[in-house]
Amino acid sequence: MPTINVSFQVIPKVPDQDTYRVVDLAIDVVKKAGVKYEVGPMETTMEGELDQLLEIVKEAQQVCVEAGAERVMTIIKIDYHPQGVTMEEKVRKYRS
Secondary structure (H helix, E strand, C coil): CCCEEEEEEEEECCCHHHHHHHHHHHHHHHHHHCCEEEECCCCEEEEECHHHHHHHHHHHHHHHHHCCCCCEEEEEEEECCCCCCCHHHHHHHHCC
């Protein structure tokens, strides 16, 4: 299976003062998964195999619920190319 990119944003329904704490827990799921990732101001992008990355997204949603979210809206973007695609090839020209 090719290496792909999955970006996702979790939006947990929690009291405002708790939102960042719950989102941080979702990002911790990504960190512990051991995949290549980058955290941005609006979403987290990961690199790996599709099935593994989607499992990480599901775990991130679940940790939000376990942290008290009544509901979790998740926005997912998938960049799939049969020969694979990396985060580096997308941003290389912007980093010098």
